[in-house]
Amino acid sequence: MRRDGCGELRREAAGRKVVLAGWVHRVRNLGGVTFVDLRDASGIVQLVLRNGAHLAHEDVVRVTGTVCPREAPNPSLPTGEIEIEVAEIEVLSRAKPLPLPVADEGSPSEETRLRYRYLDLRKPRLQRNLRLRHRAALAIRNYLDKQGFVEVETPLLTRSTPEGARDFLVPSRLARGSFYALPQSPQLFKQILVTSGVERYFQIVRCFRDEDLRADRQPEFTQLDLEMAFLEDPEELFPLLEGLVAHVFREAIGIEIDLPLPRLPYAEALARYGSDKPDLRFGMEIVDVIDLFPKQSVLAVLQDKIGVARALPVPGGAAKSRSQLAKLAEAAEGQGLDLLAWVKLSEGISSSLGKHVSAEILTAIAARAGAEQGDLVLVAVGEGGVVETALGDLRLRLARDLGLIPRDRWSLVWVVDFPLFKEGEGHLDSEHHPFTSPRSEDLPLLERDPLKVRAKCYDLVVNGVELASGSIRIHRRELQERIFRILGIGGEEAEQRFGFFLRALDYGAPPHGGIAFGLDRWVMMMAGEPSIREVIAFPKTTTGACPLTDAPAPVDEGQLRELGLRLEP
RNA sequence: GGGGACGUGGUCUAGGCUGGACUAGGACACCGGAUUGUCACUCCGGAGACCGCGGGUUCAAAUCCCGUCGUCCCCGCCA
Secondary structure, three states, rough: OOOOOOOOOOOOHHHOOEEEEEEEEEEEEEEEEEEEEEOOEEEEEEEEOOOOOOOOOOOOEEEEEEEEEEOOOOOOOOOOOEEEEEEEEEEEEOOOOOOOOOOOOOOHHHHHHOOOOOHHHHOOHHHHHHHHHHHHHHHHHHHHHHHOOOOOOOOEOOOOOOOOOOOEEEEOOOOOOOOOEEEOOOOOHHHOOOOHOEEEEEEEEEEOOOOOOOOOOOOEEEEEEEEEEEOOOOHHHHHHHHHHHHHHHHHHHHHOOOOOEEEEEHHHHHHHHHHOOOOOOOOOOEEHHHHHOOOOOHHHHOOOOOOOOEEEEOOOOHOOHHHHHHHHHHHHOOOOOOOEEEOOOOOEEEOOOOOOOOOHHHHHHHHHOOOOOEEEEEEEEEEOOOHHHHHHHHHHHHHHHOOOOOOOOOEEEEEEEEEEEEEEOEEEEOOOOOEOOOOOHHHHHHHHHHHHOEEEEEEEEEOOOOEEEEEEEEOOOHHHHHHHHHHHOOOOHHHHHHHHHHHHOOOOOOEEEEEEHHHHHHHHHOOOOHHHHHOOOOOOOOOHHHHHHOOOOOHHHHHHHHHHOOOOO
């Protein structure tokens, strides 16, 4: 007889003979009758046993019985209107006393959860997350398939890619002394694939970076990687990506995303929100107030230091006490800000600048920031760049603090026109990666003023989290080599590290571009989880360990010898 | 590499500041008993912890100090 799903039985099934199998969720032994909540992947149903069997939590059983309507239905259970009169019960597997409760909501320590992951995963929260992740992946594949994309796998045993993180290395037995690197992303492979005539490529792919872990960072993580041929402008890609994003939000969690998404130039993001990944679920826009101060200001602090002065409105922030504000100022000034002043709008206007600046100026600052009675305005003075990011950090901290971030809102935005380069230690680094195309109109600046060159590069920012990042790539060898030179990668080094790729550009490479989404982060956000560990079946701890398998683990001498490796004491 | 929080029976936790009646308390789980309509069943009884580990201070340490290990969060690092 076919097995039914515990959670699927309803009133209509009354009278049917069924076979069920699952885990013993809870037992209520009343002596002459025992009630058992039986759980399988579909849900929970109540069994009625008339001749008692000794059952423990998480025992696995199979029962045969009849679906009966219940005299006293349980409205908190989807199957609450029926129960199963058990005729036969068979224990398929006994469970020892549990190291963590499965039928309880409480959360044991992370280490216990991971060591007994197979128990933790039985709980509804993680079951729900696994299924959400599956639905998201399925929606991605369906959508991209309809758009003519082909999923192609790329090697995991490969060579170092230039993403800037530390590589995980795999020693080669056949080529002693040489190592594979696990990919930080399939960047060059996907570019080679579009060059190979796969005009629309995608892959849901594991990536590896040997860096310290965070709540949203694991040493192995999953990207939705995609690339398209015959693109020269980000705008040619955005509609498709927006369609994808909207589709996934709809299919996975039933959220409708308004399209098209706004575009925000990098410089504007920094100026208005103090971040290249602004959270737009709330306002609190930063405004420039430098012109409001008199040219020959009497304000000594401002007189010689003044570079940039910007103001951040804090709705309801007037309730902050002087000492709280002093603490804020102290912390901000410790981070390189010259001055963090405040203007309070409660019972008139007051300010830490009160002695130095006229009431007219204070009022003008408040007005420019759009502050009203009960609000606070923070004014930051210092070096350009530092001021914006400091206010950006404060904007986030205070908004969280004051509960100004709506939980149910989704803000999606393209941040575009990133600079191509950033300053590294004594040389230039790529802001994105070395294969990013500069904007055509900025090409003349490449050698002359490289930091001014904008890239055909874009991030998708969701609720202040960088969810995806991509670019239009360089498809001409000359330009690629020019960029390498500016980055300080000489001809010889370029040939050695990327020769295989440069050669691919020699034989007819179409213009192309793409993007990569952090799938774990995406699912984490849709699941409303605080960490990507909650959406990964078998994640690692902050030290990169897996308590379930005890990886990483030492290997025996023989394995090392075969690889030609010896450990330093 | 740096900063912070936490670590008490199987699980979650109280106690810790202010060391002594802590012989370490509770809840859940576990074991035994009672119980024919429960649904976080209930009731009675029981077992289970040298308070992560090592050292120090003290007449006395779960409690204070140092080190170490583990977990988590953050900075650096990392798209």
